[in-house]
Amino acid sequence: MSKPTYPDLKGCGIGAETCRWLADNGVKVAVSGRNEEALDQVVAELRGSGAEAAAISAECTDAQSLERARSDAEKRLGPIDILVAFAGGGTARPAPVEMTSESDWRSGIDHNLTATFLTLKTFLPGMKVRRSGSILTMASTAGRSSSPASPAYAAAKAGVIMLTRHVAQEVGSFNIRANCLSPSAILTERTALHMPEGKRSQIAALHPISRLGIPADVAAAALFLASESASWITGATIDVAGGRLMH
Ligand SMILES: NC(=O)c1ccc[n+]([C@@H]2O[C@H](COP(=O)([O-])OP(=O)(O)OC[C@H]3O[C@@H](n4cnc5c(N)ncnc54)[C@H](OP(=O)(O)O)[C@@H]3O)[C@@H](O)[C@H]2O)c1
Secondary structure, X not given: OOOOOOOOOOOOOHHHHHHHHHHHOOOOEEEEEOOHHHHHHHHXXXXXXXXXEEEEEOOOOOHXXXXXXXXXXXXHHOOOXXXXXXXXXXXXXXXXXXXXXXXXXXXXXXXXXXXXXXXXXXXXXXXXXXXXXXXXXXXXXXHOOOOOOOHHHHHHHHHHHHHHHHHHHHHHHHOEEEEEEEEOOEOOHHHHXXXXXXXXXXXXXXXXXXOOEOHHHHHHHHHHHHOHHHOOOOOOEEEEOOOOOOO
């Protein structure tokens, strides 16, 4: 089998790529995160290709910061119709439960599950008033099946799936949809740093479609779920996983 080739991943995380796909399809995009320099770079690129975009910094584990971000984004771009809650991270690293410190456990839950909860809580009231919205959340194959990931990350991502279903049930009658993306190994600028060629092929071989995912794979699924084409899909979790998981 021929070796897969991957695109240039400079400036390419899943969130940034999703911003590009949304902007290319006419969406005004508030690009959010904590690193203002990185936000400005993505915004400059989007504006350069003719899109309307604004950099809105936010710390998603902090309700007040999210509220400031919501207010700022709405002042600059108007009401938020599509909420992409993809922030994830934390200090937890793969290790057995008994070797996982309480602070790493709390960090994994906080930066993945609580960050998603707070983001949804901040943006849902406006969507309910407007009776319209599409919400996307971010899980991981690690939250769907046993894996070598950290227990905190795995539990948090499983929690994101259930939180998304809960919200979908709660707000469907307000014409708001909530769906979750669950990627397997995605090669980004960051993950590429820790993945030499040999490791890439080992991980690729775990997938029936024997390559790693790229941010565009996730962005394409996100664009579909956010769009009116998915108007009767809610509470779903889409495995963007090269067939590694088949439910
Ligand atoms: N790459 C994969 O293989 C993979 C697989 C499955 C799921 N995922 C999930 O996909 C999402 C994006 O991952 P990625 O691989 O693209 O990673 P990444 O390049 O590190 O991106 C993570 C993004 O989340 C933002 N972020 C993290 N914590 C935040 C917080 N507390 N408040 C605000 N922003 C925060 C970061 O912004 P700043 O840097 O500006 O703070 C960054 O833009 C994550 O939820 C990750 O768990 C990734």
